[in-house]
Amino acid sequence: MKRLILLSLIALVWLPVTVAAEGLISCKYLKGSGSQIELQLDISSPPPPTIIILQYLPAGVEILKSRPKMKKYNKKRGQARWLLKDVRPGSMTVRMELNKAVDKGAIKGELRYRNPGSGSMETMEIHS
Amino acid sequence: MVKIDGGKVRQLREEKGLTQLFLATSVEVTTDTISRWENKRYPTIKKENGIKLAAALEVDFEEILEKEEQEQEIQPEPEKIQPQAQPSTSEPVSAMPRFFYFSLFLFVLVLAGLVAWWMRPAPKTVHVCAHRILPAHSPRDLPFPVVIHVDSGDSDVALSLILKETVPRGVMVLASIPSFSDQDVESGELKWIQKINRKKVFAYMARFTAEIHQEMVRFTGSITLRRKGQQTKSVHGNEKLKIAPFHWADSDADGRISDEEILTVYDEFSDIAGLGLDIDQVEEMWLGSGYRYDSESGSFIILP
Structure with a gap:
């Protein structure tokens, strides 16, 4: 009986934790159009130690500069890549300056990381 | 009286x-x-x-x-009447109540001791597990990392343990973190004696030697706690390593480092970068379109 009560309590405590672990990161464009793009990440604890951000841009659009600095820009694919290491919980913003303005809905992004609990690969799409 | x-x-x-x-x-x-x-x-x-x-x-x-x-109503004292031939064997008059109280005190003491023993917190069984992360393959001439994660769960107690890892014949250990306590070159056994608190990472860099003849080698290990009643457990996880012309981080051996592979490298191996791990090179491979192994120079060529 005692064990049953204990298990029930553990389940009650564990369930919200498990549910919360599924949404480790929320991500949205603060500025999703124009030539200044801002992408905001809200990272919960424990954070994934490393995150990859992929930013897809329309043909002919290039990133002039960004913060943090991107790792690589593939002109052919219109894909920019960031590799964020030693990620901490909290909010962070990725800013990029484009060579020309883009319309709302013309860009999209992707977030990739390994779930720190399960080790499984998670992928999130971000729409402007 | x-x-x-x-x-x-x-x-x-x-x-x-x-x-x-x-x-x-x-x-x-x-x-x-x-x-x-x-x-x-x-x-x-x-x-x-x-x-x-x-x-x-x-x-x-x-x-x-x-x-x-003044005559008082008090407990009568036993006054044994004995034959005069044995006058000295009589029981002291006031000894009985004293003996009774002493026995009662002893009984209560023993009972309290028994209750305390029965109510004592059960000794915590500590479950320690060790998990090895070993690449699936590595070229003959290049070093590869081996990581062993030891986890004692939620135990707050610092635990002394012995971790043994038997490196197969034909594999040479180059460096380790923490430094191993002992190495038996003949048997290939590495031994760490360490105190851990919840989690600890043991890692070493190794490479194949020229003596290696087989294509696949097997690593084994065990962990023993210095605690009464604790058994020796095997180190779980990957145990087989193959000689192949692919980078150790390229787990699916497709000639390129994928997003998942670079994330795995950073998540699982960045703590042991001090061992001389080529993480920057892996990142270069990830940014490139692929790589190939040049057996003549014993190095990887990154494809743009």
């Missing part, structure tokens, strides 16, 4: 030249009892014994009583 004046009894007996044996016989008690009465200042005795004692001393009963004697 009455209180008599012990000193007076002795004084009267001696004045009259009587022995304790005489008084004992007269009152029908032992000589020890008479002696005790005389030595105590105001012993309490049965009234009938007091009357017999006064008669034996040839005085009035009141003369041997305590001066301010």
